[in-house]
Amino acid sequence: MIEQVLESSVVPLAARLNAACQCIWVDRTKLRDQLRANLGDAASLLESQAGLVSGNVVFLAPGEATAMDRTIRLITLALNSGPYQRRIARNAPELARRAQASAGGILGFDFHLGGPAPQLIEINTNPGGLLVSLELARAATAGCDCLTEPLSVLAAAGVEIGRLGQRIADGFRAEWTGVRGEAPLRTIAIVDDEPQSQYLYPEFLLYQRLLERAGWRVVIADASSLELKDEAVFFADERIDLIYNRVTDFYLADERHSVLRRAYEAGLAVITPHPAAHARWADKRLLAWLGDEALLQQAGLDADDRLHLRQTIPATEVVEPAAADDLWTRRKGLFFKPVDGFGSKAAYRGDKLTRTTFEHILAHHYVAQTIAPTSFRRIHSADGAEVDLRVDVRNYAMQGETWLRAARLYRGQTTNFRTVGGGFAPVLTLPA
Numbered sequence: 001m002i003e004q005v006l007e008s009s010v011v012p013l014a015a016r017l018n019a020a021c022q023c024i025w026v027d028r029t030k031l032r033d034q035l036r037a038n039l040g041d042a043a044s045l046l047e048s049q050a051g052l053v054s055g056n057v058v059f060l061a062p063g064e065a066t067a068m069d070r071t072i073r074l075i076t077l078a079l080n081s082g083p084y085q086r087r088i089a090r091n092a093p094e095l096a097r098r099a100q101a102s103a104g105g106i107l108g109f110d111f112h113l114g115g116p117a118p119q120l121i122e123i124n125t126n127p128g129g130l131l132v133s134l135e136l137a138r139a140a141t142a143g144c145d146c147l148t149e150p151l152s153v154l155a156a157a158g159v160e161i162g163r164l165g166q167r168i169a170d171g172f173r174a175e176w177t178g179v180r181g182e183a184p185l186r187t188i189a190i191v192d193d194e195p196q197s198q199y200l201y202p203e204f205l206l207y208q209r210l211l212e213r214a215g216w217r218v219v220i221a222d223a224s225s226l227e228l229k230d231e232a233v234f235f236a237d238e239r240i241d242l243i244y245n246r247v248t249d250f251y252l253a254d255e256r257h258s259v260l261r262r263a264y265e266a267g268l269a270v271i272t273p274h275p276a277a278h279a280r281w282a283d284k285r286l287l288a289w290l291g292d293e294a295l296l297q298q299a300g301l302d303a304d305d306r307l308h309l310r311q312t313i314p315a316t317e318v319v320e321p322a323a324a325d326d327l328w329t330r331r332k333g334l335f336f337k338p339v340d341g342f343g344s345k346a347a348y349r350g351d352k353l354t355r356t357t358f359e360h361i362l363a364h365h366y367v368a369q370t371i372a373p374t375s376f377r378r379i380h381s382a383d384g385a386e387v388d389l390r391v392d393v394r395n396y397a398m399q400g401e402t403w404l405r406a407a408r409l410y411r412g413q414t415t416n417f418r419t420v421g422g423g424f425a426p427v428l429t430l431p432a
Helices: 013-020 028-048 062-079 082-091 130-139 161-180 201-213 255-266 275-281 285-289 293-298 303-312 321-333 355-363
Strands: 024-026 058-060 107-112 119-124 140-142 187-192 217-222 227-229 232-235 238-240 242-245 270-272 316-318 334-338 366-370 375-380 386-398 401-410 423-429
Touching (some): 013 058, 028 201, 058 062, 062 107, 062 386, 062 401, 082 275, 130 140, 130 201, 130 386, 130 423, 161 270, 187 238, 217 238, 227 255, 285 316, 285 366, 375 401
Antiparallel strands (some): 024 140, 107 119, 232 238, 334 366, 375 386, 386 401
């Protein structure tokens, strides 16, 4: 199949492979064996989540990888600068203005690849899928010898696949030592609302095993089951040192998260990611502020760096009621997202908007982002038919370094895990 694809030189190689190559895939048997060795009887949970894992791989051009990596490095430089930190502090909720020694953990940078350059559509502070995607990368299999590089090399980003688990554990250790220094870290709680009902619960189990192998006691807990006593956080009479926070109430306003909030305010546990990290990295208004030429220049980015960000971040603006008429006129080219939203919740394509929904947007905190076109991956469905699925690429990064890339395949206008044949997929970056 690859030999047929290579005959054409008009369409870029990665796009041709995504349209035709079916000889590299995720080996389900190998994946099950990996999970069984890692999770034991719980291994079947990942397979039971229909739409979570695709059996396909996605090909990435080396120039696309380089462009995304540069965007991530430049954004990290900008958002760590004094000018941006002051802008963020002025606009963040009081809770998120607190100085934090921990950086806030691993970030997810999501891109669409359907235009001339990759387009960053959002940044996430608790990006799901990292360990699931690591397992998928390890299970990628080729049915031919058409590629000279090992698949494990093509599936890696800035960290070798075999070393990524240790790097992730080291990231948690760095979050701890940044706050507590040399004090011993003994217990970690992976916390969400009703974690066993979460779609990514299998990944919580993968994190639990990974962190246990690093030498820590790890529990998975419902946020509402945490307790405060003796100036510490407890779960079922066990003192918790570090909380891996997966709740999507980013500023801990819900009553269910009152213990998390009080623990954060009083420094009773190291929490990662935390409200200040969300304000610093994932507030959607940042994508508008990253288009501010003067602020970028104050942050130390030169003209070429600023041009690169203009080319890889879709034009984004904070929605203001005063601009309602203009936004309504331009709505078909815009995507409206809540400032503190996630996972496409309460997000709307402008060409689908009703007046009622538009009025809701004007009354709440939203940004309007120029629609960034997606690329596609052609797959074979269970009945043998060819189906084109949309692709976005998530870059997992820490301190400006990309650790791993994963694709999400889906149908429709927003990323979802309900598409047959869709879900997370390994990304193979072609050699230069």
